Amino acid sequence: MKKLLLVISIVSAAMSASAQSCTPGANYADSVYGVWPDTVQNFPFATVNVAYSTDLNFKVPATVTAELDPTGGTLIGTPIQGFVVDSVVGLPAGMNFGCNLSGCAYAGGANGCANLYGTATATGTYPVEIFITATVLITIIPGFPPTPLPQSTSFSGYRIVVGQAGTIDAIYEPLNLKPNPASENVTLYGITSDMNISSVEVTNMEGKVVRTLNIVGSALEINLNGLNNGVYFVVVNHAGGKETIKFIKN
Secondary structure, three states: OOHHHHHHOOOOOOOOOOOOOOOOOHHHOOOOOEEEOOOOOOOOOEEOOOEEEEEEEEEOOOEOOHHHOOOOOOOOOOEEEEEEEEEEEOOOOOEEEEEOOHHHEEEOOOEEEEEEEEEOOOOEEEEEEEEEEEEEEEOOOOOOOOEEEEEEEEEEEEEEEEEOOOOHHHOOOOOEEEOOOEOOEEEEEOOOHHHOOOEEEEEEOOOOEEEEEOOOOOEEEEEOOOOOOEEEEEEEEEOOEEEEEEEEEO
C-alpha cells in the first residue's frame, strides 16, 4: 500500500503562529483521492526559533485502484475500510502534529486534514516519514462478510528545511541527486550562490566520510569509482543549515 500513503499528505502552507487544529478543505471533497501538494512542492520552509504551522489536507480513496495496489492487481476494487496515522517521524525538535479527528483515524473515502506546528530549535533539513496502518476489506469466502486486513507501512519524500532568519528565503529549490540509483557518476543539482555552501561530503551508512568535494557552478558531478555498491549520503552544509540526500550506488 506504499502509494496509498500518498493520500495522507499535504496542502495549504498557512503560517499562523500556533494553530494546532484544522478544517478539511471543502475544495478537495469531490476528488476521488489525492494529496496536496506532492513531494516536489513539499512543506514550506521554517525559520529556527520562529513559530511554524502548516495544514495538511488529504482525501482517502474508497477502494484500492490499480496504481495503489502493491500486489500488482489482486486487490483492485477492494474496499478501503480506513486508516490510522500512527506517527510522523523526523520532525525537527520542538515540532509536533495533530489531526482534525481524535486518534488520527479516517474512514475510506474520507476528507480530512492535519497540522504540523511548533518552533524548531535547530537549523537543518529534516526528512519526514509518515507511518500508518491501512485496513482493507478482503472477501475470503464468497457470500460471507469481508475480513478486515490491516497493513502497516510508511512513506517518505517529504521534508522540512529549517534555516536562519534572513537566509532561508534565498533557498528556493531543494537539492537533488540524479540519476539515483547510479553506477558511475551522480550529479547534485539545485546549488545557488545564496546558499553559501561551506562543505560537501559523501558519507557511508556508518557516517564515515568517503569523499570531500568542491563546489563549482550550479551542479556538482560526483564520481563513484572506487565505492562499493550500497547506500551513501551527500551532506551539504549551507546558510540554511545541513542538508542530507541519500543515494544508492549499484
